[in-house]
Amino acid sequence: MKNVFEFLHLSRPRHLEDLLAFLRIPSISAQAAYRPDIERAADFLCDELKDLGLTVEKITGEGNPLVYAQTEIDPSRPTILIYGHYDVQPVDPEELWNSPPFEPLVKDGIIYARGASDDKGQLYAHVKAVEAFVRTGTPLPVNVKFLIEGEEEKGGDSVYEYTEKNPAKLACDAVLVSDTSLYNEDTPAITFSLRGMCYTEILVDGPGQDLHSGSFGGTVRNPGNAIAAIVASLHDGNGRVTVPGFYDDVVELDAEGRAEFDRLGYGEAELVRDTGSPASFGEANYSTLERMWVRPTCDVNGLWSGYIGEGGKTIIPSKAGAKVSMRLVPNQDPDKIARAFTDHVNAVAPSGVKVEVKVLHNAKPVLVPRDSAMMQAGLRALETGFGKKALFVGEGGSIPITGTFQACLKVPVIMLGYGLPNDNIHSPNEKFHLDNYYNGIRTSVAFFDEASRLTRK
């Protein structure tokens, strides 16, 4: 492998130039005007993967194209499926960018461009790892399959449908996803848990129109008071969710996991610094990182009723509403939670108003057991690639496709994140650190090597 790593080192200027070319394509999936650039980004990947000798398919359907590619399959070697997305977030508010989002700026070892970290830079590191084997004439130690989509940032279905319909074609020993981040600049990490989601909206209907609060106050149920009572009923005084059955399927973190979280040393002080909140608060008897990564939540995302302008207006509002979402953890089932939540709200709904619950969207939580050979190989690869001790970490957010890979392919999904938590993904001035790009390519190479030594299952 020495020659491959040497090749990587010498190729850095070209690796940068090639990534900048990919970043110049404004492949924004949420805005129809960029549809031609979506095609260009998919073609960019197809062309490069073809040049590397892979068999490539541009899969077109109702949505944006999927790029599928594979090396020649040697059944004696493990197979790694690499997932990523070539589409990017919109750029507004564009006036807050310090340089044009699609004219990448490289400054002090950092690339500034939309998509640099999410997800072009991370995805492309894997392409460059494959390239290094091909260009040095070193046999790839594993079979590699790519499945790259163009609808991640707009929540499209294509990759889900394709995965569900083609489990044999996508068969592999592990899925590699690089769409997360290091724990911090000095600590590479594998994300082993993702929270799921059940996002709801509660609507309360009272009087036919806003009423004068003098004339009618005290005689009808006030929807504003009603929504407050409903939302307040969702927790007890210890921050625990009171929806019956909510915790039934929650997997408790084991002692090892707790100890690992504790070693990260992230507590009250760090949380107050990062959030600007006056203090931490959460479920009793759980640490900050447990609350953040492996405990389920129930949070108001929005709340409204009546008059919210300046000064006073003496009305009984005719309506009120709340957006309430739950972050879920293994093995909570979003559909079951949605039913339990709806039942609870209906049970506590006050008389004298009409209450309706809408479920806006669901995502399954993901837990990847840390003790599999592939996960351990991932950890070693990170340590080789970055030259630093690597950790398993949780993540409070959701990456829904990982749940689908787990369910359909039944292999570990290894989230080797090459970004940083402050890369401004989805914000102006998105960035990606060159060191993380180069070390990411090294990590991918090391992972192929580590994986190849594992016995085929």
Place this chain on the structure above:
Amino acid sequence: MKNVFEFLHLSRPRHLEDLLAFLRIPSISAQAAYRPDIERAADFLCDELKDLGLTVEKITGEGNPLVYAQTEIDPSRPTILIYGHYDVQPVDPEELWNSPPFEPLVKDGIIYARGASDDKGQLYAHVKAVEAFVRTGTPLPVNVKFLIEGEEEKGGDSVYEYTEKNPAKLACDAVLVSDTSLYNEDTPAITFSLRGMCYTEILVDGPGQDLHSGSFGGTVRNPGNAIAAIVASLHDGNGRVTVPGFYDDVVELDAEGRAEFDRLGYGEAELVRDTGSPASFGEANYSTLERMWVRPTCDVNGLWSGYIGEGGKTIIPSKAGAKVSMRLVPNQDPDKIARAFTDHVNAVAPSGVKVEVKVLHNAKPVLVPRDSAMMQAGLRALETGFGKKALFVGEGGSIPITGTFQACLKVPVIMLGYGLPNDNIHSPNEKFHLDNYYNGIRTSVAFFDEASRLTRK
């Protein structure tokens, strides 16, 4: 008195013409552009009252002019102070008016114009009553004082300050206020109780900015959940306000009052019809009219937090707020209630957020004992004027100046309302029924007569 009533009947066309002239003046107090019209409206009244032989003062200060006028004072006769306001509400949304708001339209016995019912038409009825005595050469049976303001619709202080500073000048045996309404088209009424008000705003501050609900959900107190908990803590399950001490000073309605309310036959069905609410709801063991008129309330007027647009946004909001107002009844003291409310909110305020209570405004509740000779005289005058059985009724809203008259002048404030509940005051197409105008003038004449027969106190 017969000649006076005959004169009224014959003068109807002129009474209408004169009122229309008054209504053509767009004396909107809330909008500075109409300041010259405010002066014109005040002058209109000054000129007419001078013509009738009264001593008139146009009192100018920092605010809009007050019009004060009085007949020659005969100490052997009772004195009646008449209050009203010549300013009117703004007209927007003007496009919803079926005829121009300051070009009065008379159609099917109804005048359509801004200010027709609130309060020019009602106020002017008293002027025309005085006129009838003067023009027929009939000695006025009572001394009459007018105090007419031009800031009622914008909440100005002038009339309050003047009343507080000049109780001797305004000394009287009863105050007559016509700024309310009949109970319904067939039932003239005196309003004997008005609810007061304590209007507050609760502000909750949490994280320094909106946080990603995946990254931080479960680790900080969510201001949206916090405001819901605070608002929910304001009532128990029976619709009773839980603020400690809230009911301490509440005067219970006596059996006679209850019986009188019950006779009005306003219950669940009527409330559902008038409000469009699915059902009635309120404090247990009180009837709808008791809840509406003589029981205190605590209502959300507005509620806000986080994202309230379409679809979902996964944030922990950094702030939340609620406008919460309490309608008060005798003998609740708004200042004392404001303190009790603030103490309660601070006591239940969850940890991990900053909670602040602002008191936006206060108004005292008013109760006028129904058994005084002057109140009984008012009832008889209404029956004479309208030819129908009259009632005492409560009112859920507030008319703050009546509390000041009670406190400073220590006489009954007799609210003889000539409007109708559906006169669209403060809305497009404000109206005033000609019958109520003419019968209102008759009532004023009858009241002067009734009052003159009472022994001076």
